[in-house]
Amino acid sequence: MPVPNRNGLEIVNIDVKDVRFPTSLGGHGSDALHTDPNYSCAYVTTTTENGKQGYGLTFTCGRGTEIVVLTVRSMKKFILGRNAADIFSDFAGFWRSITNDSQMRWLGPEKGVVHLAVAAIINSLWDLWARLENKPLWRLLVDMSPEELVSTIDFRYITDVLTKEEAIKILKDKEPGKDSRVKDLLENGYPAYTTQVGWLGYSDELVKELCEKYLSLGFKHFKVKVGLNFEDDYRRCSLVRKFIGDDKFLMVDANQAWSVDEAIEWMKKLAPLKPMWIEEPTSPDDVLGHAAIARALEPYGIGVATGEMCANRVMFKQFLQSGGMQYCQIDSARIGGVNEILSVYLMAEKFKTAVCPHAGGVGLCEMVQHLQLWDFARVSASRRGRLLEYVDQQHEHFVDPCRVLAAAYVAPTAPGYSTQMLPETLKKFSYPNGTEWQRMFKEGIFPMPDEAELVNE
Numbered sequence: 001m002p003v004p005n006r007n008g009l010e011i012v013n014i015d016v017k018d019v020r021f022p023t024s025l026g027g028h029g030s031d032a033l034h035t036d037p038n039y040s041c042a043y044v045t046t047t048t049e050n051g052k053q054g055y056g057l058t059f060t061c062g063r064g065t066e067i068v069v070l071t072v073r074s075m076k077k078f079i080l081g082r083n084a085a086d087i088f089s090d091f092a093g094f095w096r097s098i099t100n101d102s103q104m105r106w107l108g109p110e111k112g113v114v115h116l117a118v119a120a121i122i123n124s125l126w127d128l129w130a131r132l133e134n135k136p137l138w139r140l141l142v143d144m145s146p147e148e149l150v151s152t153i154d155f156r157y158i159t160d161v162l163t164k165e166e167a168i169k170i171l172k173d174k175e176p177g178k179d180s181r182v183k184d185l186l187e188n189g190y191p192a193y194t195t196q197v198g199w200l201g202y203s204d205e206l207v208k209e210l211c212e213k214y215l216s217l218g219f220k221h222f223k224v225k226v227g228l229n230f231e232d233d234y235r236r237c238s239l240v241r242k243f244i245g246d247d248k249f250l251m252v253d254a255n256q257a258w259s260v261d262e263a264i265e266w267m268k269k270l271a272p273l274k275p276m277w278i279e280e281p282t283s284p285d286d287v288l289g290h291a292a293i294a295r296a297l298e299p300y301g302i303g304v305a306t307g308e309m310c311a312n313r314v315m316f317k318q319f320l321q322s323g324g325m326q327y328c329q330i331d332s333a334r335i336g337g338v339n340e341i342l343s344v345y346l347m348a349e350k351f352k353t354a355v356c357p358h359a360g361g362v363g364l365c366e367m368v369q370h371l372q373l374w375d376f377a378r379v380s381a382s383r384r385g386r387l388l389e390y391v392d393q394q395h396e397h398f399v400d401p402c403r404v405l406a407a408a409y410v411a412p413t414a415p416g417y418s419t420q421m422l423p424e425t426l427k428k429f430s431y432p433n434g435t436e437w438q439r440m441f442k443e444g445i446f447p448m449p450d451e452a453e454l455v456n457e
């Protein structure tokens with residue numbers, strides 16, 4: 001096990017910040033149900049006795065970030081005083097302990113705000129581990145033996161579909177060719193699609209402009225938001241289809257706007273525009289509803305994509321078992337961080353379902369690239385039908401921002417999980433005391449939050 005020496009690795013501090021960006025001002029990130037998101041995160045810094053640090057985050061849409069921050073604070077007691085090396089040598093056990101505290105689990109279990117807080121903490125620990133090993137996270141994962149890798153996963157609730165032994169076998173079967181796939185990733189990166197052209201709050205003019213921009217950057221896959229008004233959707237999707245031509249790919253995303261029947265009817269009417277997938281057509285919890293939509297749309301060549309709000313590995317298991325997802329969209333900041341996500345990739349491989357991660361938000365592109373590179377090197381060994389979402393926002397706030405060239409993510413090489421934010425960003429955008437927020441309150445651009453929201457340390 002590549003576990004670092006224990007010396008100096010006692011965890012002495014966990015800091016958590018509420019960081020928000022005023023993206024709602026430009027309609028960036030808007031969709032049918034999240035009409036005014038301010039892209040935000042709960043940002044965790046874990047510090048060891050010898051001064052090493054790991055950074056992690058979970059993505060939120062503005063209001064409510066303070067609740068995630070409070071939840072991280074109330075979980076500190078499970079981690080402070082523990083030695084990071086001990087955590088890494090029994091990572092599954094540690095993960096179980098923070099997701100199953102006998103009192104806090106009543107708030108979930110393994111879903112909602114408690115699981116978002118777990119994701120932020122767990123992501124900071126993986127970043128710390130990768131930094132201690134002096135490797136980007138994807139290389140740390142790739143270099144682990146199958147046994148080491150599965151030792152980080154809690155298999156409870158999924159053994160009916162995937163046992164530890166099966167997971168080891170999947171990883172062992174893909175060992176041949178691993179080195180050449182790593183070389184391939186370093187040379188060619190990983191293909192991306194763009195969501196930037198089609199936020200719901202964008203005018204037709206802006207959509208056209210952005211189609212031109214992303215076509216010229218080499219993109220072949222374009223995602224457009226739908227779900228509020230059919231005539232508007234048809235017009236906007238036709239516009240995009242006309243611009244990109246029939247040889248490129250269109251995806252549509254309803255962000256949970258419809259009931260099951262409505263989703264089927266709406267999508268049948270959009271079918272002439274040849275969308276490749278419909279994303280989040282209905283409630284993210286409706287496994288059988290998604291399966292019904294998938295069956296109804298299969299004859300039209302439209303698959304169902306979902307996962308960005310899938311609560312945990314158990315829900316993913318059922319989506320995969322039921323045929324409710326043809327594109328599995330893990331989210332790096334939602335289910336309980338890297339450990340749980342690894343189990344979803346392994347289940348998806350068993351069901352031969354393509355993982356096309358959700359990204360964008362704050363830091364999601366930075367994180368998810370590591371997971372998808374590991375998948376190519378060690379799990380699916382294929383890029384067929386797989387794409388990484390790319391949203392060109394908030395990257396400038398990271399020390400090691402993701403890089404996309406010719407519509408492909410460039411494999412990160414700096415140690416860690418690419419999660420560290422710039423000190424300048426924290427000064428400006430910490431909520432509500434950051435200098436930019438103070439300016440916006442003063443200028444009346446946003447109202448001052450009330451006392452209850454003032455949770456930054």
Ligand SMILES: C[C@H](O)[C@@H](O)[C@@H](O)[C@H](O)C(=O)O
Pocket residue numbers: 028029030031034037061195253255308358359360361389
């Ligand atoms: C509120 C957010 O921008 C969502 O609209 C976004 O994550 C979206 O669903 C996506 O697939 O990128």
Ligand SMILES: [Mg+2]
Pocket residue numbers: 253255279280308358
């Ligand atoms: Mg989406």
